[in-house]
Amino acid sequence: MLKVPFLDLRVTDSVERGEILTAIETVLDHGRILLGPEVDELERRVAARTGREYAVGCNSGTDALIIALRALRIGPGDEVIVPALSFIATANAVSLVGATPVFGDLNDDLNISIESVASLVTPATKAVIPVHWAGRMCDMGALSDLARHKGLHIVEDASQAFDASIGDRKAGDYGIISCFSMNSMKVFASLGEAGILVTDDPQLHERCVSLRYHGLVNREFCTELAQNSRLDTLQAATLLVRLRRLDNVIETRRQNARYLNGRIEKYVDVPRESEGQRHVYYTYTIQADRRDDLSRYLAAQEIETKIQHPLLMPQHPVYAGRARGTWQKADRLIKRVLCLPSNEKLTAEQLARVADAVSEFYRS
Ligand SMILES: Cc1ncc(COP(=O)(O)O)c(C=O)c1O
Known part of the structure; x- marks a missing residue:
């Protein structure tokens, strides 16, 4: 595989x-x-x-x-x-x-x-x-x-x-x-x-x-x-070497994101740009129903994903119980976030596998 x-x-x-x-x-x-x-x-x-x-x-x-x-x-x-x-x-x-x-x-x-x-x-x-x-x-x-x-x-x-x-x-x-x-x-x-x-x-x-x-x-x-x-x-x-190559790296990440958006937007919430915004896709982060099942399904197909992050900062032990502020919505959102592979080194075939697998999961 x-x-x-x-x-x-x-x-x-x-x-x-x-x-x-x-x-x-x-x-x-x-x-x-x-x-x-x-x-x-x-x-x-x-x-x-x-x-x-x-x-x-x-x-x-x-x-x-x-x-x-x-x-x-x-x-x-x-x-x-x-x-x-x-x-x-x-x-x-x-x-x-x-x-x-x-x-x-x-x-x-x-x-x-x-x-x-x-x-x-x-x-x-x-x-x-x-x-x-x-x-x-x-x-x-x-x-x-x-x-x-x-x-x-x-x-x-x-x-x-x-x-x-x-x-x-x-x-x-x-x-x-x-x-x-x-x-x-x-x-x-x-x-x-x-x-x-x-x-x-x-x-x-x-x-x-x-x-x-x-x-x-x-x-x-x-x-x-x-x-x-x-x-x-x-x-x-x-x-300095990497700075010279950065435009290409970002452009490839943006193309990959556009491709994934087109393929999976009917199944999950995909990252979008507002008017005039240029997203550089440090991660391609979706928000998905049944997120944990999806990530397990992808792992079984050798597609590596990341949850960034499973805990909000105030929920870490070092802050828990004494943190101040408000994060009700954030708490709901992080239960749905999943970062899919979309980096510039992926081949078209690998990227298509990601899109296929996400589509198959929600169709099945
Ligand atoms: C949002 C954010 N802030 C701060 C840092 C800390 O940067 P560094 O790992 O270079 O110390 C990171 C790095 O992962 C980050 O993603």
């Missing part, structure tokens, strides 16, 4: 492999291994691509979020509104700086509901972290209006949405600081762990650079406690 893996992290394209090896050899030759020229170039390119002034490469998306919150001096006594559904890093970043995450409910598109954010604002709320779930952007126009009206910072968690857009504005263009993860599972992926943050504010940029490396200023004076969160030059070199 032709297996359909959810993701394949091997570098199977020989041209890409050659380009990555050459980029790594360049680093081995110049020897500027820590914050080398590839980090500078990646920062310049990501800033330009997201329409921002500055970028700061970090060793993970989690650290980018922590640095962003610390740069904004968010800490104990402060509340930060986050969506109930995200990878746990979003809430943990808030908790790790000593602030309190307050969990907001979702819309049908699995992004945070702006009405829910409005209902959760208190005098202690300092910021909101929208997460562009699965690669589709939140309604940033409405959220920006609300944040302006309430005096809140927006810190975008665009970890899953590099290069997603609405109209001519990209993910990462709205936050006072915006953060991306480039861990190896992402659409724009390193060969390991990596993250980056972007901003337009020169002072915040300076502070983020300092917080990225032990709170040092001018590399010599430690002004506040911080960890080592620097981006590896070797990862930056890989990311």
